[in-house]
Amino acid sequence: MYVREADGERAVGQYPDATPEEALAYYERKFVELEGQVSLLEQRLRGGANAQDVAKAVSALAPTIPTANAVGDLQGLAERLGRLAETLGAATEKQSAEAQQAVADAVADREALVAEAEALAAQDLSKAQWKQVTSQLDALFARWQTAQHSAPRIPKKDADELWKRFRAARGTIETARKGFFAQLDTVHRDARGRKQTLVERAEALAPKGAAGIPDYRRLLDDWKTAGRAGKKVDDALWARFKAAGDVLYGAKSEADALENIEFSANLEKKLALLDEAEPLLKATDRTAARTTLTGIQRRWDEIGKVPRDEVRVVEDRLRKIEAAVRKLEDDHWNRTDPEKQARSEGFAAQLHAAIAKAEDELAAAKTSGDKARVKKAEEALAAQRAWLDALG
Known part of the structure; x- marks a missing residue:
């Protein structure tokens, strides 16, 4: 089997015991395999494969094409491979620049992480919200680890220096956090001791029953200023403290x-007494009203206490009746007060004189025909009459 080339024919092999068509098909398949390798290299370069790796493959494949035992356009295939080799230089430079930029970006990203960690460490850690700060620091460390595993490898010198700064910031935060919680443990321990004492004193009040409630309330005031002992401890101690109070308030409820029950009969009596007294709301005779009210008040005091939740109801009804009687007396006094009457009569005389004068001025104004003067005189007269009506 031969293949035609530019300088003549070249034998590519023999295929015994086969027809010419079968032999030709075999060597054409060999050519297709070579062409497939060239196409694959072209696709790899277009797909962004490493140009240096592609160049190595091209160098290994190129010498085999001119002498290949295959039938096809070997010259054209060699030219395709040559054109591919020509583009590899530019691709290598481009990929090298991209790799350098990727490393620079990775260094910049790592520096940004360090800057965030250092800013976190530079704040006033004595006022830090440690749950939030710890969460932020953990997130930064997770991002650092992700960058190490997935981002381009950065130069060792840069990596070591940046890690040193990140670790220092992280150490500052951890030291402050440990100090805070060590101090908090001391505070909690002191508060726990105070609250334990308060619980024991509250439980000791149980034999006093309802009489122990004032002492319990004072202990409750002390509890509010005793500080925090940690949620779990606080909850447990509070449960005991509250249970001690429930004992006292339970005794009081009983x-x-x-x-x-004892005062229910008194309530019925006072309600009947209120029904008897409420007609005084419409009374007009102050003397009779006061006499009746005085008798009711005396009987009211003799009846005694009513159930606690009814005290305000009945007291409010009685206060309303007392206010009505007091108003009768106040109104009488206002009407009969000699000093007030004298003042009223003197003022009334002055008003009558002023009205007479205003009427004369109005008549004179009408005679003159001066409309402005008439209007002014009418307004003055109306004002004086209004005062007299108010004095009534």
């Missing part, structure tokens, strides 16, 4: 219940 006493109140018994008291309410």
Whole structure:
């Protein structure tokens, strides 16, 4: 089997015991395989494969094409491979520049992480919200680890220097955090001791029953200023403290219940007394109203206490009746006060004189025909009459 080339024919092999067509097909397949290798290299370069790796493959494949035992356009295939080799130089330079830029970007990203960590460490850590600060620091460290594993490898000198700064910032934060929680443990321990004492004192009040409530309230005031002992400890101690108070208030509730039963009869009596007294709301005779009210007030005091939750209801009704009687007396006094009457009569005389004068001025104004003067005189007269009506 031969292949035609520019300088003649070249034998590419033999294929015994086969027809010419079968032999030709075999050597054409060999050519297709070579062409496939060239196409694959072209695709790899277009797909962004490393140009140096492609160049090595081209160098290995190029010498085999001119002497290949295959039938096809070997010359054209060699030229395609040559053109591919020509583009590899530019591709290598481009990829090298991109790789350098990627490294520079990776260094910049790592420097940004360091700057964030140093800014976090530079704040006033005595006022830090440690849950938030710890979360931020953990997120920065996770981003650092991701950059190490997935980003382009940066120069060792840069990597070491940046890690040293990141580690120093992280160490500053960790030292401050440990100091804060060590101090917090001391505060919690002191608060725990104070609250434990308060719980024991509250539990000791149980034999006093309702009488122990004032002491319990004072202990509650002390509890509010005792500080925090940590959530779990606080919750447990508070449960005991509250249970001690529940014992006292439970005893008080029982006493109140018994008291309410005892005072229920008094309530019925006072309600009947209020029904008897409420007609005084419409009374007009102040003397009779005061006499009736005085008798009701005396009987009211003799009845005694009513259930606690009814005290305000009945007291408010009685206060309303007392206010009505007091108003009758105040109104009478205002009407009969000699000093006030004298002042009223003197002022009334002055008003009558002023009205007479205003009427004369109005008549004179009308005679003159001066409309402005008439209007002014009418307004003055109206004002004086209004004062007299108010004095009534």
